Amino acid sequence: MQDLSLYSSEKIYYSYKLAGLGSRFIGFFLDTLILIGIYAVLAGFGAAVFGILGDVSQTVTFITIAVLIIFYLLVSFGYFIFFETIWNGQTPGKKAAGLRVVRKTGEAVTFSSILVRNLMRIVDALPAGNFVGIAAISFSRNHQRVGDMVADTVVIRDDQTGQPILFEAGDTDPELAEKIRPRLFMVDEKDFSLIREFFTRMPYMKPYHAAGVAEKIAGGLASKLEFQPGEIKSPIVFLKTVGALFREK
Amino acid sequence: MNSQKFIEINRETWDRLQNILDRIERRGVSGLSREELESVGPLFRRTASHLAQAQGNFPDVADYLNRLVARAHSHLYRTESFSWRNIFYFYTRGFPKLVRVYRYYFLAAAAVLVASAVWGAALNHYGSGLAGLALPEEIREAVNQNFARGETGVKIDNSLKPLFSSAIMVNNIMVSFYCLVLGITWGTGTVFILVRNGLLLGALAEIFAGAGLSLEFWSLILPHGILELFAVTLCGGAGLLIASAVVRPGEYTRMDALRLKAREAMKIAMGSIPILVIAGIIEGFITPAGISPGAKLIFAGFTAAAAALYVMSGRQEEKKGDSRNAGPVSV
Structure with missing residues (x-):
């Protein structure tokens, strides 16, 4: 995964993780599904008008179709513009895929950027199957499609922030710690x-997965630190103890 | 100090910032309480300085802090936000000013349209083999058959009017968008669309003139056509503006020039959408209405005057201030 490194206005160096083709495709695919759903509702609404009213006059028929055509245009462009505006660069699909649009300078997207990048979808869709957009995302430096380049935006990974890992006193085993301390020089970064x-x-992670992974890591580390196979009772406590000791160092 | 201590001491700050960010994500900035709003700036700056500290001393926390700072940055720093007032300002002031600033591009687009219309008329008049280029044979035949039956073409059934109106509107908006974004093909796409529309118009006008029906023809075209051609010229000009960035970027790199010009071009496109909507409504309801051709031409005159007044208002705006900053949709 590629990073986009920036200086904040506090002159602090930080970076965004840029979204690649895969996650962007997932986001786009989900949005497309939703759009198809909306189109289906529109079509269903049209069908309902004819179904309920039965043999309607031509005027009603055509007014209905006219309204549907306008809604179609509004929805197909408006969907992305609307959601990216109210959700600060996210659409439902982007949200689900953990993506967000930001200005290349690291600020929140502006309304005009959103307009530009979404109108330029026409270019990115050329000549068929979003070919231009896919090529641009694959080869451009910051994984931008043409619309992003023109609007000066990037799509970033907006994952969970998570928590800093703290090895609290209650989690560690003082007895075990005494055994590990002399061998701590064998633990590296x-x-x-x-x-x-x-x-x-x-x-x-699911608990049983976590337990399995912990056992593997602890097993490897224990043999590196020359512990006997049966000596480690709880892999998670062992790992926490090692982590806490290493940090103290 | 080790990173364990570092986390223990500062964790509360980060948690508070994170909670505020969660709330912003759920309910927007307006969902924050007064204290939260006041504390978010200091919290962010403190966390950012922790990030700098961690990058040097506690690499194991740096990743977490980086994510927190990046996430906060993309929420807290913004240069502009959406507002209806800005939109109103754009349509009343900013847009006419833009039209004024880039007038030569629109004149160029108009010139292409007019020249190709003349060309289309000439092709048709001299029965050139290329006339099919301007006007597909099927249309020509349909028009001629209508002449034979003594009709002049556009007689829309009342019930069809809304359908026509919206279909035409959608079509015109799409054509205008293409006109605009295809400027990126060194302008060839834009010019192609302009020429095709010009040829069609010229050829049709010549056919009707040949049949002695010029008055009918123009009364069918102009009531909506003035605004439609106006909007197409605007989008064509915007397409040429984009093309100019690619063809002749000047002191900028092509990419930078494109960025600068595309933003202005997009604003022009946004400005011309309402014009196309009005044109579509006129085309669906007034053009086929059963009023005399003369009245329709007078109406066309009104639309022309309105469009001209709108554009002229940009002149005063231009005098007032910086032309680059066309207001609201400014970057």
Whole structure:
């Protein structure tokens, strides 16, 4: 995954994770499904008018069709513009796929950027099957489609922020800690980031999966630290203890 | 200090910021209480400085803080927001000013239209083999058959009017959009669409003139056509504006020039949509109405005067201030 690094106005260096073709496709696909749903409702509404009123006069028929045509145009462009405006760069599909549109300078999208990037969908859809857009996202530096380039926007991953991992006193095992302390020099930065990564993701994992993964990591680490196979009783406590000790170092 | 301590000390700050962000995401900035609103700035700055600290000293927290700061940044920093007042300002002031500023592009688009109309008329008049280019054979035959029956074509059944009106409106809006965005093809797409429409208009006018029906023809075209051609010229001009960025970027790179010009071009397109909507309504209801051709031409005159007044109002606006900043939809 590629990053877009920026300086905030506080002159702090931070970065966004840019969304790639895959996640953007998922977002677009979901939005398309919703749009098809809306079109189906529109068509159903038309059918209902004819169905309920039965043999309606021509005037009613054509007024209905006229209204439907206008709604079609409004919906197909308005959907993206409306949601990106009220949800700060997200549509329902983007939200589900964990994406957000921001200005390339890191600010919230503006209404005019939203207009530009969505009207330019016409160009990105050329010549068929969104070919231009897909090519542009694949090859441009910041994974932008033509509409993004013109509007100066990027699509970023807007995942859960998560929590910083704290190894609290209650979670660690003082007895075990005493055993680990002399061997702590064998733990390196890589092991620690593995532990940290695991605990970052643990809240989002199913419990039995988490237990399995914890056992694997703890098993590897334990043999590296020359523990006997039966010596580690709870893998999660072991990992937390190692993490806390390493941080203290 | 180790990162464990660092987290313990500052965690409350981050949690508070995160809660506020959650609320903004759910209910928007207006959903915040007064205290939250007042605290969000300091909280963000504190967290941002923690990020800087963590990048140097506590790499294991830096990723979390980066995500928090990035997320906050994309919510808290914005240069403009949507408002109806801005939209109103754009249509009354900003748009006429834009038209004034880029008038040469619109004149160029109009010139292309007129020249191709003349060309279409000439092709048709001299019975050139290329006349089929201007006017497809089927249309020509249909028109001629109507002449033979003594009709002049457009007689829309009352019940059909709304359908025609909206279908035409949608079609014109799409044509205008294409005219605009195809400017990116070095202007060839834009010019192609302009020429095709011009040829068609010229050829049709020549056929009706040949049959001695010019008055009928123009009374059928102009009531809505003035506004329609006006809007197509605007979008064509906007397309040429985009093309100018690609063809002759000047001191900018092509990409930067495109960014600058495309924004202005899009504003012009947004400005011309209501014009097309009005034209579509006229085309559905007034053009086929059973009033005399003369009255229709007078009506056409009114639309022309209204369009001219609208554009002229841009002249005073231009004198007032910076032409680059056309207001609301400004960047």
